[in-house]
Amino acid sequence: MFWFVLSVKRRNEIKIASQLEQLGYQVYCPTITVVKQWSDRKKKSIEPLISSFVFIKVEDKNRAQVFDVPGVLRYLFYLGKPAKVPDKEINLLQDHLNGSALISSIENIKPGDNHLIADGPFKGKNGVVHEVGKNRLQVVLTELGIKVTLSTAID
The missing domain is CATH 3.30.70.940 (NusG, N-terminal domain)
Incomplete structure (x- = not known):
């Protein structure tokens, strides 16, 4: 269903x-x-x-x-x-809102770069970097037509 x-x-x-x-x-x-x-x-x-x-x-x-x-x-x-x-899309949305979209570090990344998401609910999705902050990265996922914010893993 x-x-x-x-x-x-x-x-x-x-x-x-x-x-x-x-x-x-x-x-x-x-x-x-x-x-x-x-x-x-x-x-x-x-x-x-x-x-x-x-x-x-x-x-x-x-x-x-x-x-x-x-x-x-x-x-x-x-x-x-x-x-x-599909359930898969709703689950992705729920995972993102629960904060499970993380990146390990932001180094040498600038707006306009292509970025492959390695972890979290959007794992394997490719996007274009829109904005780079100290502890976060905004990526536009063209395949899904959305902008996601990825946070660094803080120890």
Whole structure:
């Protein structure tokens, strides 16, 4: 069974994912922790990584039942059919968000270089270095169409 991509009402992704889970569906809403700076304080908040989208595992015959949850708008379509995401891609996303994409060191790497990822969930993927920091490296994976940040392993 594949994951389908649901388009949902903006700023309701986490709530809708929770409601779908209560109905017995397997749902994934990738989130990140964001620190917002106010004039007098900093505040951490959890926000969806992909705005307006939630991943759901549902059988084809039960696909219409998700619209019983307020805020679910439609399925995302690709080439006239509902977009399906394989488990492998969801697992890669989960591993990346858990911080398991690491590199051992950043030496003699500059923007524009080709870089082969040797470890972690993107092992074996080739990309172009976008930005180099002291302890991190941003690589654009052209095959997947995404930019990933790799951190150095800190002992």
